Amino acid sequence: MLEVxxxxxxxxxxxxxxxxxxxxxxxxxxxxxxxxxxxxxxxxKAIMGLVPRREGSIRFQSHELVGxxxxxxxxxxxxxxxxERGIFASLSVSENLLLPPVIAQGGLDIPTIxxxxxNLKERAKSQGTKLSGGEQQMLAIARILRTGARLLLLDExxxxxxxxxxxxxxxTIQEIKERGFTVxxxxxxxxxxxGVADRHYVMENGRIIDMIPNAMIxxxxxxxxxxxxx
Amino acid sequence: xxxxxxxPGPLLFGQLLLGLxxxxxxxxxxxxxxxxFGLLNIINFAHGALFMMGAFVAWMxxxxxxxxYWWALVLSPLIVGIFGLIxxxxxxxxxYKLDHLYGLLLTFGLALVIxxxxxxxYGSSGMPYQIPPELEGATNLGFxxxxxxxxxxxxxxxxxxxGTWLLIEKTKLGALLRAATENAPLVQAFxxxxxxxxxxxxxxxxxxxxxxxxxxxxxxxxxxxxxSNFINxxxxxxxxxxxxxxxxxxxxxxxxxxxxxxxxxxYPQASETVIFVVMAIVxxxxxxxxxxxxx
Numbered sequence: 001m002l003e004v005x006x007x008x009x010x011x012x013x014x015x016x017x018x019x020x021x022x023x024x025x026x027x028x029x030x031x032x033x034x035x036x037x038x039x040x041x042x043x044x045k046a047i048m049g050l051v052p053r054r055e056g057s058i059r060f061q062s063h064e065l066v067g068x069x070x071x072x073x074x075x076x077x078x079x080x081x082x083x084e085r086g087i088f089a090s091l092s093v094s095e096n097l098l099l100p101p102v103i104a105q106g107g108l109d110i111p112t113i114x115x116x117x118x119n120l121k122e123r124a125k126s127q128g129t130k131l132s133g134g135e136q137q138m139l140a141i142a143r144i145l146r147t148g149a150r151l152l153l154l155d156e157x158x159x160x161x162x163x164x165x166x167x168x169x170x171x172t173i174q175e176i177k178e179r180g181f182t183v184x185x186x187x188x189x190x191x192x193x194x195g196v197a198d199r200h201y202v203m204e205n206g207r208i209i210d211m212i213p214n215a216m217i218x219x220x221x222x223x224x225x226x227x228x229x230x
Numbered sequence: 231x232x233x234x235x236x237x238p239g240p241l242l243f244g245q246l247l248l249g250l251x252x253x254x255x256x257x258x259x260x261x262x263x264x265x266x267f268g269l270l271n272i273i274n275f276a277h278g279a280l281f282m283m284g285a286f287v288a289w290m291x292x293x294x295x296x297x298x299y300w301w302a303l304v305l306s307p308l309i310v311g312i313f314g315l316i317x318x319x320x321x322x323x324x325x326y327k328l329d330h331l332y333g334l335l336l337t338f339g340l341a342l343v344i345x346x347x348x349x350x351x352y353g354s355s356g357m358p359y360q361i362p363p364e365l366e367g368a369t370n371l372g373f374x375x376x377x378x379x380x381x382x383x384x385x386x387x388x389x390x391x392x393g394t395w396l397l398i399e400k401t402k403l404g405a406l407l408r409a410a411t412e413n414a415p416l417v418q419a420f421x422x423x424x425x426x427x428x429x430x431x432x433x434x435x436x437x438x439x440x441x442x443x444x445x446x447x448x449x450x451x452x453x454x455x456x457x458s459n460f461i462n463x464x465x466x467x468x469x470x471x472x473x474x475x476x477x478x479x480x481x482x483x484x485x486x487x488x489x490x491x492x493x494x495x496x497y498p499q500a501s502e503t504v505i506f507v508v509m510a511i512v513x514x515x516x517x518x519x520x521x522x523x524x525x
Contacts, residue, residue: 048419074421086416090408099409100420
């Protein structure tokens with residue numbers, strides 16, 4: 001579904017990605033793991049066209065994404081949930097939820113979203129940023145489920161959240177997977193990642209250095225500890 | 231004759247009305263400036279010149295094509311809006327990644343060029359534009375005579391301001407605009423064509439200035455300087471109301487017009503400076519403006 005080959009990206013003078021290669025198959029949940037500054041967030045942003053300069057190849061279904069604008073990329077069926085969540089302060093919860101345009105059929109309808117995230121219904125009229133951190137994260141995920149995008153890029157959805165909320169997000173991602181969405185997830189929380197993902201790509205210094213199927217996690221624990229420095 | 235605080239009633243009401251009229255123009259112009267600044271990060275110094283163009287296009291429609299006031303009220307904002315659209319697509323769009331200063335220099339230069347071209351062709355003495363026959367005359371309100379056209383200007387400005395407010399605060403398009411003002415790259419990553427939204431916003435703000443220009447044409451003479459006379463005060467209004475606040479621009483515009491009018495009655499010497507005194511006080515107390523959000 002997504003095939004990234006020899007991807008380079010720059011912010012101004014600094015060369016962040018040095019030839020990233022990986023692929024994501026339809027229906028998979030795949031994580032990018034690695035230390036801070038390894039280039040995980042930049043990889044997601046480069047797929048979305050949100051970096052100033054990128055080279056190499058990103059193929060999504062049959063389309064080449066390098067050279068397209070972010071809105072053109074989104075309309076092919078990719079949705080992005082940023083690390084800082086990107087909830088708009090000048091919009092209400094329901095305005096935030098309804099903001100991303102529907103780009104294809106097959107997204108979740110509002111009643112389904114409210115069943116998955118009942119808090120959002122109760123607080124529909126509140127200002128978006130008045131929600132708790134966990135609720136804001138739910139809102140940030142919920143609004144991209146509506147659009148009909150089939151590939152979701154989630155940047156650290158569990159960052160800074162209480163364990164009970166992390167559990168709830170885990171269930172949400174499992175639910176999303178059952179519904180046939182494909183997810184590319186950036187995660188620092190390895191326990192969380194191993195509970196939801198099919199495969200893990202390990203990043204270091206702007207490259208992919210290893211790929212570990214989730215089933216092989218136990219056998220690779222030692223190696224992972226070295227990669228992540230924990 | 232009634233006197234209020236030692237001032238004759240008709241004088242007081244007359245100046246209040248004049249203040250309300252000026253306030254109507256302050257509100258419409260600062261509204262456009264504020265929306266444009268919010269989304270484009272450009273301080274549009276050409277706004278006064280585009281207001282003036284609105285009045286001139288009304289004059290040209292009448293004198294070259296025989297199309298009267300009501301046609302001008304629709305066509306002039308459209309024509310000047312398209313002109314704004316071309317300015318944004320060809321010139322302004324190259325400046326978004328640069329410092330504010332470049333946008334300021336470009337739009338200030340554009341204002342000088344536009345005003346210079348009109349001065350070259352039409353001179354600077356000003357040309358009359360008749361009040362439409364439907365709005366001639368005056369109505370006796372009991373305490374004063376209200377010239378019908380002036381009443382209409384205040385009414386039309388209120389409608390234009392409230393319409394803009396509704397569009398921005400209550401519609402889907404407005405939600406996109408507010409969101410893009412906060413975080414344009416993310417809105418674009420949701421599949422919204424943000425560059426097009428930016429162009430339309432600039433054209434919309436410019437069209438509102440031109441609409442104000444047509445309303446102004448029968449009150450002030452149509453001349454190349456009519457925009458620059460207004461624009462300094464309008465910038466003060468934007469600063470007092472708070473950059474990027476819609477309701478702030480409307481309320482501040484009208485109330486500063488009224489304050490200016492009252493100053494003319496009670497202490498005429500200060501009438502030219504009172505707005506800047508208010509600006510200084512507001513900035514000392516609330517640097518983000520009266521309605522501004524502190525980031």
